Amino acid sequence: MNEEQLAKQLKALSDVNRIQILALLAQKERCACELLAFFHFSQPTLSHHMKVLIAGDLVRSRKVGTWNYYRINQEKATTLLSQLNQLLSPCSPKRKDG
Amino acid sequence: MNEEQLAKQLKALSDVNRIQILALLAQKERCACELLAFFHFSQPTLSHHMKVLIAGDLVRSRKVGTWNYYRINQEKATTLLSQLNQLLSPCSPKRKDG
DNA sequence: TATCTATATAGATAATTATCTATGTATGCG
DNA sequence: CGCATACATAGATAATTATCTATATAGATA
Numbered sequence: 596m597n598e599e600q601l602a603k604q605l606k607a608l609s610d611v612n613r614i615q616i617l618a619l620l621a622q623k624e625r626c627a628c629e630l631l632a633f634f635h636f637s638q639p640t641l642s643h644h645m646k647v648l649i650a651g652d653l654v655r656s657r658k659v660g661t662w663n664y665y666r667i668n669q670e671k672a673t674t675l676l677s678q679l680n681q682l683l684s685p686c687s688p689k690r691k692d693g
Numbered sequence: 694m695n696e697e698q699l700a701k702q703l704k705a706l707s708d709v710n711r712i713q714i715l716a717l718l719a720q721k722e723r724c725a726c727e728l729l730a731f732f733h734f735s736q737p738t739l740s741h742h743m744k745v746l747i748a749g750d751l752v753r754s755r756k757v758g759t760w761n762y763y764r765i766n767q768e769k770a771t772t773l774l775s776q777l778n779q780l781l782s783p784c785s786p787k788r789k790d791g
Numbered sequence: 792t793a794t795c796t797a798t799a800t801a802g803a804t805a806a807t808t809a810t811c812t813a814t815g816t817a818t819g820c821g
Numbered sequence: 822c823g824c825a826t827a828c829a830t831a832g833a834t835a836a837t838t839a840t841c842t843a844t845a846t847a848g849a850t851a
Contacts (some may be wrong), residue, residue: 602712605712606707683719683751708839726798759796
């Protein structure tokens, strides 16, 4: 388990606005302007938050014309959950040196 | 789901040192001086990190003489995992307005 | 009581971050 | 082409945070 990457992902998740963004993306893929409508911060601030989420591999984006659609990176999100589950659970000896 | 508290807990988890502290506590309860031996930062810094983890309800402590023993707050950790699981999973309509 | 050990607190500092305004880029359309 | 729309980037700023040194507190023990 790469703790640097895990910390980066958890840091990406450690902001109320980004948590709410993920909650919105859990429902469906959305473009930036659609996301922005839910919040009170500026467009560059949303851009910043999306960058953090993407850098943490929690969100993917695809461009369609001028629109940028965001969706949860389900695979990486699942990996994160299982890592966190392993971290927070009482130690079960999985490896000989564990 | 209280997103403020969730963000606070995830922020507590978003530091490599604190992740490693939790990994050590997952194995067993440990006192501060025992934890400190694993790291290169100072004792007040450990004290700070433990305070953050406790403020996030992820860790509990008990005092025995001069020693302070720390252990994972398993109940709250499990709650956190399930909240995060709910956040990162494709939306399943649990509530009428969901 | 004096002292050692384990831990916390105070205060300072450097790094990070969330946010803003202003501006740039790229796409679609008349 | 000229302009509007969607989004990103640049640069500034205020707040937060991780870390340190110095010091305080509190329990154990000689």
